[in-house]
Amino acid sequence: EADIYQTPRYLVIGTGKKITLECSQTMGHDKMYWYQQDPGMELHLIHYSYGVNSTEKGDLSSESTVSRIRTEHFPLTLESARPSHTSQYLCASSGRVNSPLHFGNGTRLTVT
Amino acid sequence: GNSVTQMEGPVTLSEEAFLTINCTYTATGYPSLFWYVQYPGEGLQLLLKATKADDKGSNKGFEATYRKETTSFHLEKGSVQVSDSAVYFCALRGGGADGLTFGKGTHLIIQP
Numbered sequence: 001e002a003d004i005y006q007t008p009r010y011l012v013i014g015t016g017k018k019i020t021l022e023c024s025q026t027m028g029h030d031k032m033y034w035y036q037q038d039p040g041m042e043l044h045l046i047h048y049s050y051g052v053n054s055t056e057k058g059d060l061s062s063e064s065t066v067s068r069i070r071t072e073h074f075p076l077t078l079e080s081a082r083p084s085h086t087s088q089y090l091c092a093s094s095g096r097v098n099s100p101l102h103f104g105n106g107t108r109l110t111v112t
Numbered sequence: 113g114n115s116v117t118q119m120e121g122p123v124t125l126s127e128e129a130f131l132t133i134n135c136t137y138t139a140t141g142y143p144s145l146f147w148y149v150q151y152p153g154e155g156l157q158l159l160l161k162a163t164k165a166d167d168k169g170s171n172k173g174f175e176a177t178y179r180k181e182t183t184s185f186h187l188e189k190g191s192v193q194v195s196d197s198a199v200y201f202c203a204l205r206g207g208g209a210d211g212l213t214f215g216k217g218t219h220l221i222i223q224p
Contacts, residue, residue: 033211042216043217058211098206100205101212102158103156103157104155105154
């Protein structure tokens, strides 16, 4: 069973607030990912990391930023939330090349 | 680039019916292929995987065979249950890109 944790599970905030979505894994995986899932279910890669101090932008442009100071921790930050950021955010990690990604339970963000 | 195409839903079946969800892909090289399942309010769980041509992945009565000649990885189950109701995602990893490339998801509804 994969050990990857996301907090909070649900978040409702007002426009303009700064938020950080937390993601931690205990498997020692070097690679970590953030996906955004729209209401139509489609998944889009927005950020990934190959290891400490490595961050890359994914296929979908996002106003969020990420950091990777520790192997186990990959937080995502929105400096000024907007209603267009309302979505589900899924964090994942993986070990070897071509191995499966292990996902957390997600954070469902609503910006009012 | 990589792409995954899966049949659109919702797919509605009666309990004990036979299930097929079609999935085809485009990728360079030899990607690994996966099926993930997402239950309401949860993250993605790995259902099964196949890493090379003619491999058959199986789990919980679900099966899929990696067909390189038809670039397909169709999901099948002989007798579905109400508890199988969920969203199913076909995905690939490899082919020169990192992370997973997902299909758009198929919402499966099983009626008693």
